[in-house]
Amino acid sequence: MFKKVVVTALAATALTVPHASAEETCTIESGSLNWGIKYSWRSYxxxxxxxxxxxxxxxxxxxGDPKGKDFSFGFEVDPETSTVTVDEEGNVVSSNIESKDSSITFTGHHGALHSTVVAPFIKTSGNKAHLGSGYEVYHVEGKNMLQYTEDDHIDANKRTGDGIFGHGTAQWTKEGDTLTLSASDVRYKEQQGTxxxxxxGVDQLFMGMYSSENKPELDDAHLTLKVSSGCGQKKEEMPQDQEKPQNEPAPEPPVASPEKEEKPQSQPPATSQTPAPPKKPETPKSPESSESKKPGTDKPEKDTPSGSSFAKVWNYILGVATIGSMFAILGQAFIKSGALESVRALLHR
Structure with missing residues (x-):
């Protein structure tokens, strides 16, 4: 019974494995990210x-028009550093999309402003989109950024890094081997230290002008990915095909094997009791002796004293009866041969 329970549990576990590991990482062949970053910043x-x-x-x-809302920068996706994961229904679960080495350098305020956006990226999880970029800026301790001059743009004052500053809603669509993402309602959120x-951090790109409370609106972003053939397609029939080979062999062999093992396990107790002379009280109480009459009838009688006496008496009776039978046979033969009449004739002479 225990073995059957274990086999059933293992079979159930085997059937759940494909569902637990059904997510698939698609191979990205190429892609593009279009994002104007922030209309009010460009207009400014x-x-x-x-x-x-x-x-x-x-x-x-x-x-588009650099001064208009429909303007966007276009960046090439780096397939080597980007990933996109889909579930068994073909829906995008998460993504981490990075662009190839590229940059946009903003200048203004008569040389005070000099900040560079480096290789923008976008990350998604479910229906959430997070946008950001690397950055290269200059920082002079104790000096207002609007008071910087070109003389302050030296390596000693350069600060680099990356960070996320835009958060919005992600909506994926798929057509053939093309995945398309629309990131909408993107809003600016400042870093914790600002x-x-x-x-x-990355807030230095915009001189600390924006926050979640001050002009947080960012431009929508659009992403297009060309993925490997077949990736992201719905796989409704595959789990059913996989369940058949896993369901048939798993229960049948283990269930049949315990039944074969149960039959021989009932015999060892009977054989183990027969050669053990010390177990005299167990002989009349054990019901198993009646179940095996043929193999166990003679041996217990020979091993007990009463059995030995009976055997001796019985052998004696058989011996006497055998000898008597022999004499009877010889007598009959003697009479039939006529020898008895010859003996009588000799006696009468």
Whole structure:
């Protein structure tokens, strides 16, 4: 019974394994990320008193009117460092998308502003999207960023790193081998250390001007990925096909084996009791002796005193009867042969 329970438990566990490990990481062949970052920031540089501009390096494209809301920078996805994971239904579970080496350098305020966005990235988990980038900025302790000059742009004052500053809603769609992501309602959230006039991390890109309470709106982002053929397709029939080979061999062999083992296990107790002379009181009490009459009838009688006496008497009776029978046979033969009449004739002479 215990073996049957164990076999059933193992079979149930085997059937749940495919569901637990059904997620699949797709191979990304190519992709593009289009993101204008922040419309108000671009407008501030182009039309505001910042009198600024930007320049790009690496594989970066620009689409639309730089002063308009529909403008976007285009970045190439790096397949080597990017990942996207789908479930057994073909839905995207999570992703970590990085762009190839590229940058956008913002300048303005007569040289005071000089910050560089490096290789933007986007991460998703469920329906949540998180956007950010690397950064290169200059920091002079105790000096307001608007008071920086070009002389302050030296390696000793350079600060680099990366961070997430945009959070929004992720919506994935799939057509063939193409995955498309739309990140909407993206809003700016400052770093934990940015407060009371102190600017930390990636917030230095924008001179600490934005926060979750001050102009937090960021541009929507759009991502397109070309993945390997077949990845992300619904696999409704595959679990059913996998259950059949796992279901048939698992229960049948183990269930049959205990039945074969139960039959021979009932015999050793009977054989083990027969050769043990000391167990005299167990002989009349054991019901198993009646179950095995043929193998166990003669041996107990020979091993006990009463059995030995009876055997001796019985052998004596058989011996006497045998001798008597022999004499009877000889007598009959003697009479039939006529020898008896010859003897009588000799006696009468």
């Amino acid at each position: 540089l182009k039309t505001g008193f910042a009198a600024g501009d930007w320049s790009t390096s690496g594989p970066v494209t620009q689409t 407060r009371d006039g102190k600017v930390e």
